Amino acid sequence: DAGxxxxxxxxxxxxxxxxxxxxxxxxxxxxxxxxxxxxxxxPQFIFQYYEKEERGRGNFPDxxxxxxxxxxxxxxxxxxxxxxxxxxxxxxxxxxRARGNEKLFFGSGTQLSVL
Amino acid sequence: xxxxxxxxxxxxxxEGTPVLLRCNYSSSYSPSLFWYVQHPNKGLQLLLKYTSAAxxxxxxxxxxxxxxKSETSFHLTKPSAHMSDAAEYFCVVSEGGFxxxxxxTGTRLLxxx
Numbered sequence: 001d002a003g004x005x006x007x008x009x010x011x012x013x014x015x016x017x018x019x020x021x022x023x024x025x026x027x028x029x030x031x032x033x034x035x036x037x038x039x040x041x042x043p044q045f046i047f048q049y050y051e052k053e054e055r056g057r058g059n060f061p062d063x064x065x066x067x068x069x070x071x072x073x074x075x076x077x078x079x080x081x082x083x084x085x086x087x088x089x090x091x092x093x094x095x096x097r098a099r100g101n102e103k104l105f106f107g108s109g110t111q112l113s114v115l
Numbered sequence: 116x117x118x119x120x121x122x123x124x125x126x127x128x129x130e131g132t133p134v135l136l137r138c139n140y141s142s143s144y145s146p147s148l149f150w151y152v153q154h155p156n157k158g159l160q161l162l163l164k165y166t167s168a169a170x171x172x173x174x175x176x177x178x179x180x181x182x183x184k185s186e187t188s189f190h191l192t193k194p195s196a197h198m199s200d201a202a203e204y205f206c207v208v209s210e211g212g213f214x215x216x217x218x219x220t221g222t223r224l225l226x227x228x
Contacts, residue, residue, distance in 0.1 A: 003158070004158070031214065033214060033215075033216075035216075041220060041221070042205050042207075042218030042219055042220050042221050043159070043205075043216075043218050044218070045215045045216060045217070048214055048215065055214075056214070056215050058215065090158070090159065092159075094214060103161060103164070104159075104161065104214065104216065105158075105161075106151075106158035106159040106160070107158050108156065108157060108158045109158065
């Protein structure tokens, strides 16, 4: 079975541009979460989506948005890119959304570089 | 807000010797705690999780962790390190009514022959 897949694996953008990152969860998983990992730090929670609805949002500006499609895949969009948005963006999927029952499976991430 | 503190940024051990990675947590109620491992150019992998069923939690690859409420600790141990254990390890706590994971800053485990 395929794991969580993310595309692209690497991306280079310039300041002010827009970027879309994509994630396909494990088959049967209905929850998708997005995390940002800046070099040398632990991942930070951005969003959780379950059944196509936003269920949780981290402390990120409105330039960050996401959506989940009927097939449970997800997109993370970032507008007006800043140098500080350079990071590894991780997608994770799980069967459900209940706290305490988490078993998240992470993809290998998209490495975004903003120049 | 819940948080975790990883007490060592780097830990160096020799192959075959015990591993101890330290983590303290801060939580206003009974937490869900996890250890994740991140190998270079690979995704995060769940090692083990604590959800109040038992204080000693066994995970994959011979790792285990003990939840100590009195010390607010959740240290990760392994009796004998293997070269393949070299990686970044994250202590994690779950926060909120949804699956928001709060990661520590990570501990880089170095294993020498």
